[in-house]
Amino acid sequence: MAGDARLRILEATYTCVARYGLAKTTVEDAARVSGMARATIYRYFPGGRDQLVAEVIAWEAERFFERLAAAVGDTEGLEELLEEALFFAHRAVDEHEVLQKILQTEPDRLLPQLTVESTRIIGYIRAFLMPHMEEQARAAGLESEEAADFVARMLLSFTGSPGRWDLSDRAQVTELVRTEVLAALRPAAGPTVTDDTMRPS
Amino acid sequence: MTATGVLPEATAEAVVDRPDATPGGAPERSLQEVRVVDAALRCIARWGVAKTTLDDVAREADWSRATVYRLFPGGKEAVLETVVEVELERFFAALDGRLRAAPDLEDLLVAGMSEAGARITGHPALRFLVTHEPEVILPQISFARAERVLARAASFASPYLARWLGPEEARRVGEWVTRIVISYAASPSESVAIADAGSVRRLVRSFVLPGVRASVDAQARARPVS
Numbered sequence: 001m002a003g004d005a006r007l008r009i010l011e012a013t014y015t016c017v018a019r020y021g022l023a024k025t026t027v028e029d030a031a032r033v034s035g036m037a038r039a040t041i042y043r044y045f046p047g048g049r050d051q052l053v054a055e056v057i058a059w060e061a062e063r064f065f066e067r068l069a070a071a072v073g074d075t076e077g078l079e080e081l082l083e084e085a086l087f088f089a090h091r092a093v094d095e096h097e098v099l100q101k102i103l104q105t106e107p108d109r110l111l112p113q114l115t116v117e118s119t120r121i122i123g124y125i126r127a128f129l130m131p132h133m134e135e136q137a138r139a140a141g142l143e144s145e146e147a148a149d150f151v152a153r154m155l156l157s158f159t160g161s162p163g164r165w166d167l168s169d170r171a172q173v174t175e176l177v178r179t180e181v182l183a184a185l186r187p188a189a190g191p192t193v194t195d196d197t198m199r200p201s
Numbered sequence: 202m203t204a205t206g207v208l209p210e211a212t213a214e215a216v217v218d219r220p221d222a223t224p225g226g227a228p229e230r231s232l233q234e235v236r237v238v239d240a241a242l243r244c245i246a247r248w249g250v251a252k253t254t255l256d257d258v259a260r261e262a263d264w265s266r267a268t269v270y271r272l273f274p275g276g277k278e279a280v281l282e283t284v285v286e287v288e289l290e291r292f293f294a295a296l297d298g299r300l301r302a303a304p305d306l307e308d309l310l311v312a313g314m315s316e317a318g319a320r321i322t323g324h325p326a327l328r329f330l331v332t333h334e335p336e337v338i339l340p341q342i343s344f345a346r347a348e349r350v351l352a353r354a355a356s357f358a359s360p361y362l363a364r365w366l367g368p369e370e371a372r373r374v375g376e377w378v379t380r381i382v383i384s385y386a387a388s389p390s391e392s393v394a395i396a397d398a399g400s401v402r403r404l405v406r407s408f409v410l411p412g413v414r415a416s417v418d419a420q421a422r423a424r425p426v427s
Contacts, residue, residue: 103344107340111335118387153385153390154380163348163351180377
C-alpha cells in the first residue's frame with residue numbers, strides 16, 4: 001500500500017515535470033495530479049520539492065534501464081545482446097520526449113542529478129551484464145566484474161554521445177561492439193595482423 | 202541558487218570550437234594575463250564561479266581592480282573565458298610533452314590517458330565545480346555538448362596516434378580513449394584508477410589494445426588481396 005502511494009506520487013510528479021519542467025514542478029502540483037494531500041506527499045518525501053524532483057529523475061532512469069533490460073531479454077549470446085542494447089538505448093534516448101525537452105530547456109538542473117545517478121547506473125548495467133560475460137572474461141584472463149564495468153561504461157558513453165558512430169545503422173552497431181565495446185572478450189577472428197603495424201613508421 | 206549563465210556561452214564555445222588551437226599555435230599570453238588567470242583559478246577552487254568577483258581576483262593577484270579591468274575590459278566574463286583557454290592550452294601542452302616522448306603505441310596510450318586523468322581529477326578549480334557547482338560545468342560536457350569535446354580531443358590526439366595507425370584509425374582511437382578517460386574520471390571505479398599509470402597500463406593492455414587490433418584487423422581483411 002505504501003509502495004502504491006509512493007509510486008502514484010512519482011507518476012504524478014513525472015507528469016508535472018513533462019508538462020512544466022523541473023524548476024516549476026511543485027509539491028502542490030504533485031498533490032493535485034496524484035489526488036493526494038500535500039501532507040501525504042511530505043510524509044513520503046520529507047525533503048519536499050527538491051527530493052521529489054531528485055527522486056523522479058532517479059526513478060525514470062531506473063525505468064529506462066528496466067525497459068532496456070526487457071528489450072534485450074531474448075537475444076542469444078553476449079554480442080547480440082550488446083548490439084540490441086546499443087540499438088535500443090540510442091533510439092530510446094532520441095525518442096524520449098521528456099528527456100530531450102529537459103536537455104534543451106533545463107540542462108543545468110538535470111545533468112548534475114544524472115551525473116550523480118551515472119555511478120549507480122554503471123553499477124546497474126554491470127550487475128546485469130556480469131552473468132552474461134563470465135565465460136568470455138575467464139577465457140580472456142579477466143575478472144568478470146572489471147570486464148562488465150568497462151563494457152557498462154562504454155554502453156553508457158555511446159548511448160549519451162554516439163560521436164562518430166551512427167547507432168541507427170545496424171552494421172555500424174555490429175562493428176562498434178566488436179571493436180570499442182567487446183574486443184577484449186572476443187577471440188580474434190581470422191589471422192591477426194602482427195604488432196608490427198603498430199610500430200612507428 | 203543556480204549559476205546558469207555564469208559561464209558565458211562564449212566560454213563554452215572556447216572549450217571546444219578551436220580544434221586548431223594546438224600548443225604550438227597558442228597565442229602568447231602576457232605575464233599579467235597569466236597572473237590574473239592563476240589568481241582567478243585560486244578563487245574558483247576556493248569559492249566557485251558564481252561567488253568569485255573581479256574584486257576577489259584583483260585582491261588575489263595583488264593588483265587594483267582598475268589594473269585588472271585594463272587587462273580585461275570585458276570584466277569577469279572575459280577573465281573566465283581566458284581562464285578556460287589558458288587551462289586548455291596548459292592541458293594540451295602537458296599532454297604534448299608526454300605524447301612526443303612515447304616510444305610505442307602502448308606507452309603513448311598509457312601516458313596520454315593517465316596524464317589526462319591526473320590533470321582532470323587533480324585540478325583544484327575543476328574539482329570544486331564538479332562537487333559544488335555541477336550546473337556550471339556539466340552542461341558543457343554532456344550529451345550533445347560532449348560530441349564537441351570528443352571531436353576536439355580526437356583531433357588533438359590523432360597526429361600522435363598516426364605514428365602507429367592510419368589517419369582514420371587514429372581519429373577513431375583518439376575519440377574512443379577520450380570517452381574512456383571521461384568515464385573513469387567522472388565516475389570513479391573500483392578496478393581502474395585513471396590517474397595512475399600502472400592501473401591505466403593494465404586497462405590499456407586488457408581493453409584498449411585488443412580494440413585497436415580488432416579494428417586494424419577488420420580493415421586489413423576488408424582490403425582486397427592483390
